[in-house]
Amino acid sequence: MTIPNPAATGIGLPATGGPRLPQEPRLHTEIPGPRSRALAARRVGAVARGVGETLPVYAHAAGGGVVVDVDGNSLIDFGSGIAVVSVGNAADGVVEAVREQIGRFTHTCFMVTPYEGYIAVCEALNRLTPGTHEKRSALFNSGAEAVENAVKIARSATGRGAVVVFEHAYHGRTNLTMAMTAKSMPYKSGFGPFAPEVYRMPLAYPYRWPTGPDRCGEEAAERVIELVRDEIGAASVAAMVIEPIQGEGGFIVPGTGFLPRLAEFCTVAGIVFVADEVQTGFARTGTMFACEHEGVVPDLITTAKGIAGGLPLAAVTGRAEIMDAPQVGGLGGTYGGNPAACAAALAAIDLIESEDLAGRARRIGEIALPRLHALRERYDFVGDVRGRGAMVALELVRGAGDDSPDKVLTAAAAAACHRRGLIVLTAGTWGNVLRLLPPLVIEEPLLLAGLDLLDEAFAELAARRQPPSPARPEG
Ligand SMILES: *Cc1c(COP(=O)(O)O)cnc(C)c1O
Secondary structure: OOOOOOOOOOOOOOOOOOOOOOOEOOOOOOOHHHHHHHHHHHHHHHOOOOOOOOOOEEEEEEEEEEEEEEEEEEEEEOHHHHHOOOEEEHHHHHHHHHHHHHHHHOOOOOOOOOOOHHHHHHHHHHOOOOOOOOOEEEOOOOOOOOOHHHHHHHHHHHHOOOOEEEEOOOOOHHHHHHHOOOOOOOOOOOOOOOOEEEEEEEOOOHHHOOOOHHHHHHHHHHEEEEEEEEHHOHEEEEEEEEEEOOOOOOOOOOOOOHHHHHHHHHHOOEEEEEOOOOOOOOOOOOOOOOOHHHHOOOEEEEEHHHHHHOOOOOOEEEEHHHHHHOOOOOOOOOOOHHHHHHHHHHHHHHHHHHHHHHHHHHHHHHHHHHHHHHHHHHHEEEEEEEEEEOOEEEEEEHHHHHHEEOHHHHHHHHHHHHHHHHEEEEEEEOOOEEOOOOOOOOOHHHHHHHHHHHHHHHHHHHEEEHHOOOOOOOO
């Protein structure tokens, strides 16, 4: 196979990424193009099969709301590398801060010879997370590691062992977090035995709650409280860990009242209430943290993904007396709070605050949600539309009155978007949720262009499912 050189065809691959990349969708080749296909072929012989991929398009540069692939195609990014590059890919402030830091030192290990950046990130987290109580933070490398450490800290502080988690939860892929994650395939299947003392509770899932969405939050909370009291014993529970909006589980916004009621129960029962805000944190949902939507103040909060503009960093933040429970040397890790990642986080947090990215996230929701609701009006296979801010999704079902999840259709919808140069992700225990996570800095024309591509993709799906095709959307 000959691989056309984009430079030779006058396309030219950009030498750098960042916000100055042209913010436009542009396809020169089919998706994936020849260079991506060549890399995909190389990958088969080098990379373990278990590492999945959403679309086999290989990145060359990225910035703002686009990813430019190795064939010179400019794709609209509605994925942000899974809610990571909220401040934009290769954001100027982040790139400069990292350059400056790595020019001085790349690593010393905070546990050997510490440095200021780590402290500054902890101060920022203590300031930004909900609640005015005295707080402490500790830094790690990944979301899973943060969740594991939150459980360690809660156990150390309470002297109890059990951990309560929820249906459709996703907390990571390490042994303890696999036990906490709900979905078997592909996350858990074949990887057990799992850590003990992890108990799964019903989630207030409005779309599928038997008595309907209005009573869901309250009824589900009472059910959880009963189960914790009667079947685990509240006095055995160290921590209740919950995503304020579930991420991989399908962008499920729990029924109103569910989170506050559980938080209140935990306070009374001496259970550490942990909000896993790894995906929802850092302005993604229109507030700095998603638990703010219902005024919930967690005891501990785990963060990662959006924290550092694409560099690996994670944190646990919470009440000083809980955070300070573990013995000296009990928390840490070689790379946790790496100086380059800390520099990136400080720059990213600065951008989130100074550019009011929470406001941008709300605006994205105001634009995207009506468009998704319009899709639900138009197509009976769109069962539910949900989310907050720049974390919104469509749940796809069989249609014609049948609300069974339709994973095959969802995969086809994602593929139809990908072919058009729109990066979207799927999610959900049944793989039937199409989720949108654009960078918070995405320009409005590009956001609208992406939503137009989504419309086209759905029109194509509908035409394939039940000809004659429905009317094309206006605009
Ligand atoms: C992604 C995610 C994790 C795991 O984070 P990693 O950095 O992939 O280990 C944990 N919790 C939630 C809510 C997540 O979305």
